[in-house]
Amino acid sequence: MTDRKRDHIDLAFRSHMENALADKRFYYEPLLSAHPDKELQAFEFLGKQLRTPIWVSSMTGGTEKAAKINLNLARACAQFGMGMGLGSCRSILDSKAHFADFDMRSVIGDDLPLYANLGICQIETLIKDKALDKVEAMLHDLRADGLIVHINPMQESLQPEGDLMKRSPIETLNEMMEQIKAPIIVKEVGQGMGPKSLEALMQLPLQALEFGAFGGTNFAKIELMRHPEKAGQVLEALSEIGHNAEEMLEWTNAIYKNNKTIQCKELIISGGVTSCLDGYYLMKKSKMPAIYGQASALLRHAQAEYNELESYIKSQIKGLQLAEAYLDLR
Template sequence: MEDRKRDHIDLAFSSRLEAKHADNRFDYEPLFGTHHKTEQEFHFAGKKMRLPLWVSSMTGGTKRAGTINKNLAQACAEFGLGMGLGSCRILLDSPEHFEDFNVRPIMGNEAPLFANIGICQLENMLQDGSSDKLAELVDKLDADGLIIHINPLQEAFQPEGDQLKRPALELLQEYLENTTMKIIVKEVGQGFGYASLKQLLQLPIEAIEFAAMGGTNFSLVELNRSDAVAAEVFNPFIHVGHTAEEMTHMVNKLVDELPLEAIQAKQLIISGGISSVLDGYYLTSISKLPAFYGMGSAFLRHAMGDYSKLRAFVEKIDQSWSLATNFLKVKQA
């Protein structure tokens, strides 16, 4: 106790916080909660989660990515999270990489797991009549469904990128008419605008994942791989997009405007620039659709080495969610 009190004296002046830094999204109510963790249960794609937290798609197809995926899967199993795999395109041509993605044995059967493919790959498969391979891929991975990522700017900036020949909406509509799989549609770092969200909400899909501005921007990733001229000319495009908060408000507006029977998308994964538990707690609380929050790069930083580092990180997230739900109330607009 004496050491703790000495720390209090030593740190008092360096621990001052100006009122201008207050987080005004919440009422702090310290009288009504306890430190006891409230056990919660969330449902996604017929599976159960203990935290409304989604491990957003990141990587796959290399030995290093295999280590990352296995660490993330172990965290999902231990803490009850859902997970989207990185692009599984390589498995369609190179099945020797299967073990880099084979995380269901680690996750167990309770947590939701989704495979992942790009819209350009879907277009090619629809064109040549091989889209049934996607269901085979999902079955082989023992996944609960398929993420289709929409990335026209990333493909345009990628030196070896593919070219869309038909609008993504047409491709999604065609595929959804011919599959019974659960589908998530996501962007890759710039989010969706109002008109795109309006169309997505009316598709029979499991979820819309925002992958909004503010997180990892895969268009910028590709520009950083490009030559200097491409980087100079295309750079303004990386600043175009929508934040997670902006998109949450857009969806709320659309929920009010669209007829109830027109909304077929079941839920949201609010991701992109979610840098803290409080961001996720706030946005999922104000969403008018059932919502989870997703994080990608935050997990990636802790998942590259020994699992113990990732475990310590997720344990603190778990504790933070409990503190938020026990002591914070979201202010009503």
Template structure:
């Protein structure tokens, strides 16, 4: 059952070590500005995406839905999104469409975050098998379920290959993405789930789909290869493919090299400092999931504390780089480590800045 799988994901992600790979944020160095010529209170961390103003460029990552525990988690996360003025993805909504009795676990997001940026979420393999009439209905249901401001379609070939019930169906996905872009009447985000997006995939998306944002979701954070291999009791496969994919920092650079649109950095982002580094090398916003899952399982107060610390870390980094606003942070001086330089050189990539 889909619901059992959702609870498996929560249990394994919260109880076991499922983070793998190096996101390479340790090789991104922001230059300390000893004379910032601004007061800490002068720092403006806010930004606007899809017509919604965020207090800082953070979006709670896609996690869960479809079960009783997922409903509690989503309610807590939504309350925090509303209070802090940040964004929030929901987990894949397929479960609520095929089993309407589970939709309550998603609707709590709209109830608890009426004004926050909310992002609906469907999986690429599933939409690839739907005709246009049914697909249009699914998209409408997903958006209406949470009163979404945007819709994300997640690309997860590695997860589907290793999932016991996996559906590695990707033939025709690009055409379906183009159709969703046409009919959704909402911004379209294309995202990975932890293995990164390459320059080649980004180029295809730009030329054939025209997404409004790309969420790179690179390696260095939660590994769904590991999670699904644990569920399948096939740990050897997980060991062989440990770290498979594109590190988050490199995926940001790969995508920015061919895409001038909005980039969301996720995949092992674990602090406000990581988020600021992501923006300094080409992203526009950042996201994380597992740390919020762990906090939400402890309750609202713990989740609120985590986000508050995250905000302060991000604002402190802006201040220490002399960045009065997000635009200035995107132009802050950086130094890159040798692994990053080697990869970019072999790939013929210049790590461009936003709008450069």
């Protein structure tokens, strides 16, 4: 106890907070609950039972590190009852060379969501080549519950090796969903989406919509950083266009309330969700069933030994438990 009190004295001045820095999103109610002593309550999402409302957002695929990263993430999902989106599975559409890097069903188990991932440009090409059966074969081989389609026109446009779309993504999605009956999630990759795009997607029979909002990893900016020539600098302003998760949530709440034709009724709120409080706040504000997704934060810990990732997720769960006990939204 003496050491603890000495720490309190030594750290008191360093921990001083200005009033303006207080998190104004919540009322703190310290009198109304004991310390939480139970696990987070299980709930249904994506047709399966989850125990933790964190989604492993699609991040990496086809690199030498993918196997270790995916293995660590799948282990964490199994341990904590989370769902997982694989990184881009383009490399295994035509070859089994890297299949083991993505084959995570035996690790995550049968009872949790596992989704494969392809870009809208690959889907457009497969439709053109009458080769969508490759997608169904891939899902079968991975024993995946469904497919995530990432919509990334800005990234593709700024990427020297990028694929250019000949049709609008909504046309491609409609045609794909007529031919593929697997559950589909659609996401952006760091720019988010405006209200017209959100409404168009929410009228499709999607399993879920993932935000991929502005404020997290920005793949358009990454492409410019990969090629920092003068032409890229001229286009840099385009990489700074987008919509953050809170902004997108206001729109989806309004669409959910006012549009009776929507068929998509679950959300994965991702993009700039840097803490459990960000996730808790956005989930509580959502009018639709929602969980929050993280990519770069999980990736950072998944590259190290497993216990680092485990510790990080345990801290988030403790934060969610404390938020549930003591915080109300303003």
